[in-house]
Amino acid sequence: MPSDLLSPAHIAHALHQFRTRSPLVHCMTNDVVQTFTANVLLALGASPAMVIDPEEAAEFAAIADALLINVGTLTADRAVAMQAAIGSAINAGKxxxxxxxxxxxxxxxxxxxxQNLERQPAAIRGNASEIMALAGVSRGGRGVDTTDTAAAAIPATQKLAQQSGAIVAVTGDVDYVTDGERTLAVAGGSPLMTRVVGTGCALSAVVAAFCALPGDRLINVAAACGVMKQAGEIAARNGNGPGAFEPAFLDALYTLNGEVQS
Amino acid sequence: MPSDLLSPAHIAHALHQFRTRSPLVHCMTNDVVQTFTANVLLALGASPAMVIDPEEAAEFAAIADALLINVGTLTADRAVAMQAAIGSAINAGKxxxxxxxxxxxxxxxxxxxxQNLERQPAAIRGNASEIMALAGVSRGGRGVDTTDTAAAAIPATQKLAQQSGAIVAVTGDVDYVTDGERTLAVAGGSPLMTRVVGTGCALSAVVAAFCALPGDRLINVAAACGVMKQAGEIAARNGNGPGAFEPAFLDALYTLNGEVQS
Amino acid sequence: MPSDLLSPAHIAHALHQFRTRSPLVHCMTNDVVQTFTANVLLALGASPAMVIDPEEAAEFAAIADALLINVGTLTADRAVAMQAAIGSAINAGKxxxxxxxxxxxxxxxxxxxxQNLERQPAAIRGNASEIMALAGVSRGGRGVDTTDTAAAAIPATQKLAQQSGAIVAVTGDVDYVTDGERTLAVAGGSPLMTRVVGTGCALSAVVAAFCALPGDRLINVAAACGVMKQAGEIAARNGNGPGAFEPAFLDALYTLNGEVQS
Structure with missing residues (x-):
């Protein structure tokens, strides 16, 4: 199963659809990345909202266009609320x-x-160690960092896609996105993205949002990865460190027109 | 009940008082906007603190000069702590x-x-959909976004002020601030403010802080809106997207002298 | 017990060790400063992770190289998880x-x-009012702000170090770091650091991370203070307010080589 390179035209088309629809995205994410996640979605033209009470999370998951579940600062209470939201999203077809x-x-x-792999996730996004652990191939990375390359995780990514029915994206220097049959490669980005907290988590929120678009979900998820890679490249050109990178990254997302940037 | 335009002299006077007093502001706010809220208050010269345990929240609400209650990521536990803080603030005359x-x-x-509308809030700040829902006129917006203009919500704003006894501010392209009798209009700002998470929530924290000032509370709340509008205009001149806007906005708040800026 | 000035060579040496080892830092910190804390550690080359569930916090404290406990938004639930993490860190020798x-x-x-002063903290970092309150000398400051100077708190700092066995750092215009016998002074920084939320809390995370280094812990903790002072000075040169200061500060941490900067 070799991988194909995602085309800039696919990214441009998906981004245009995204901006037209402005999806309402219910983010249940970790404490560390809430602000950056919201700002990334706002810069791209989406409408993020974080709702976490179990009763309200179930209500809102049915109203929103897409739901993100990020377990970075999971607690037993939050797990209950997330379960409720997932159930509600499934019932509402979101x-x-x-x-x-x-x-x-x-x-x-x-x-x-x-437990939730069986509940029909539309997409799963993680680094190599996370995807390999979830596929049952290894025991995970070093804290939140990966100890493997994305390329090394391609077989685990494809296995996880086949098991779960989800589009699975493993991200790193190059991102690989698969439905278990076809695999797309997404190149670009900048090493500075690993020195700003939340770039991976925010990508997952963008993936969640792009899952609300019509059309081929494999391509839509890969386009979400491509949008973030493009913005990362533009921001790295302007900035000289992770501090200057972050505002430049948000501005790049805001002005990105989906055409070839490099 | 037509609205009058808030004068720049009122903003300058209130801001001068604010900087002299440096109010200690107890913020019980949502997970997404905590950092930005604190940085906005710090840039303006106030002293923010977030205290959330029920026992400590009650203690601190009596010590602080003002209390903010923001329900963006409300949970049952947080509701209990907020109730305790509100009770303590009322007892202490804050x-x-x-x-x-x-x-x-x-x-x-x-x-x-x-339930808490009956507990003598000093001020209420929301977008048009929120104010209309709270006044019993509609069922709310799209997630955290409004589906109505602030101007359309003026009657609901006045009704809510009369019901609650609070100064009510409905914010949008133009903000309207009323005590149920007099209504002030506050113009300015920038559309970029809707692409940075927390500008509305931070404004509510600034409104809370300005409620600690002596003098006419209607004018003080309108001045809080005016300060944020002025900083937004200045920041939009310097920045070309929401990323550059945020630091420019904080710098504008820091350097604002309350005189006419445009 | 007079204080000696920390030498730039000590800072350079500790920073070099830090970058070589890239410590994995378990941060249990308050809601307001999570993102900034993570970005400060990432800019310096460390690997931060925030894990807060009691079961997971105990697991992760044994894996990580260092643990930070910050009580800014403590709740009863979080106290339980923190206690578990501290116990696990002690057992694992972290x-x-x-x-x-x-x-x-x-x-x-x-x-x-x-209660936790008896549990062998490696280091304690606070402002003058906090250190004096913890040493039993006063009742604390104004919210999160100090009402005393760091210099006035030197005796309390030394007393607290002797009581707890920890390296104690009291920070302000000048920082003082002591093991109860020797006391080092760390000069530099910028008043703008008090107008950006989380600079003190992030310093505590950096102190926690520098405690994972081999060698003289007194000098390592003072070097952590020195690194932040140096970055603050550089950032204040570039920025004209707290908004521009924050990205400049992260960039300074990222590019700092530990040599004399002023």
Whole structure:
């Protein structure tokens, strides 16, 4: 199963659809990345909202266009609310996306992610160690960081897609996105993205939002990765460190027209 | 009840008082906007603190000069702590301000806000959909976004002020601030403010802080709106997207002298 | 017990060790400063992770190289998880650092900090009012702000170091770091650091991370203070307000080579 390179035209088309629809995205994410996640979605033209009470989360998941579940600062209480939201999203026919942050070595999140793999996630986005742990191939990385390359995780990514029925994206220097049959490669980005907290988590929110678009979900998820890679490249040109990178990244997302940037 | 335009001299006077007093502001706000809210208050010269345990929240609400209650990521536990803080603020004669984020469609926050309308809030700040939902005129907006203009919500704003005894501010392209009798209009700002998360929530914190000032509370709340509008205009001149806008906005708040800026 | 000035060579040496080792830092910190804390550690080359569930926090504290406990938004639930993490860190021989935010006037955090003083913290970092309250000399400051100078708190700092066995850092215009016998002074920084939320809390995370280094812990903790002072000076040169300061500060941390900067 070799991978094909995602075309800039696909990214441009998906981004145009995204801006036209401005999806309402219900983000249940970790404490560390809430602000950046919201700002990334706002810069791209989406409408983010974070609703976390179990009763309200179930209500809102049915109203929103897409749901993100990120387990970075999971607690038992939050797991209950997330379960309620996932159930409500499924009933309402809304796509939900899983970000299995640091899954593997930590108990609560590993149980939670494994249980919810059966609940028809539309997409899963993680780094190599997370995807390999979730596919049952390894025990996870070093904290929230990966100890493997994305390329090394391609077989685990394809296996996880086949098991779960989700589009699975493993991200790194190059991102690979698969439905278990076809695999797309997305190049670009900047090493500075690993020195700004939340770029991966925010990508998962963008993936969740792009799952609300019509058309080929494999291509839409890959386009979400491509949009973030393009913005990362533009921002790295302007900035000289992670501090200047972050505002430049948001401005790049805001002005990106989906055409070839490099 | 026509509205009058708030004068720049009123803004300058209130801002001068604010900087002299440096109010200690107890912020019980949502997860997404905590950092930005604190940085906005710090840039303006106030002293923010976020204290959320029920026992400590009650203690601190009596010590602080003002209390902000924002229901954006309300949970049952947080509602208990907020109730305790409101009670303590009332007993200590300290003003409390309500930001009814996304009230209407979501159950827990709607019940919470309606129950606390009777507890003498000093001020209420929301977008048109939130104010109309709280006044019983409509069922709320699209997630955290409004589906109505502020001008269309003026009657609901005045009704809510009369019902609650609070100064009510409905914010949008133009902000309207009323005590139920007099209504002030505050123009300015920038559309970029809707692409940075927390500008509305931070405004509510600034409104809460300005409620600690002596003098005419209607004018003080309108001045809080005016300060944020002025900073937004200055920041939009310097920045070319929401990323560059945010630091420029904080710098504008920091250097603002309250005189006419445009 | 007069204080000696920390030498730039000590800072350079500790920073070099830090970048080589890239410590994995378990941060249990307050809601307001999570993002900034993570970005500060990432800019310096460390690997931060925030894990807060009691079961997972105990697991992760044994894996990480260092643990930070910051009580800024303590709740009863979080206290349980923090206790579990501290116990696990002690068992695994990993250093833990306490940031006693606003200790003194608020009940829950005061009890929590006093109880945990007996549990062998490697380091304690606070402002003058916090250190004096924890040493039993006063009742604390104004919210999260100090009402005393760091110099006035030197005797309390030394007393607290002797009582707890920790390296204690009291920070302000000049920072003082002591093991109860030797006391080092760290000059530099910028007043703008008090207008950006989380600079003190992020320093505590950096102190926690530097406690994972081999060698003289007194000098390592003072070097952590020195690194932040140097970055603050550089950032203040570039920026004209707290908004521009923050990205400039992160960029300075990223590019700092530990040599004399002024």
């Amino acid at each position: 796509p939900w996306t899983l970000d299995p942050v640091a899954v593997g070595a930590l108990s609560l999140r590993t149980r939670f992610c494994q | 003003p409390w301000t309500l930001d009814p984020v996304a009230v209407g469609a979501l159950s827990l926050r709607t019940r919470f806000c309606q | 250093p833990w650092t306490l940031d006693p935010v606003a200790v003194g006037a608020l009940s829950l955090r005061t009890r929590f900090c006093q």
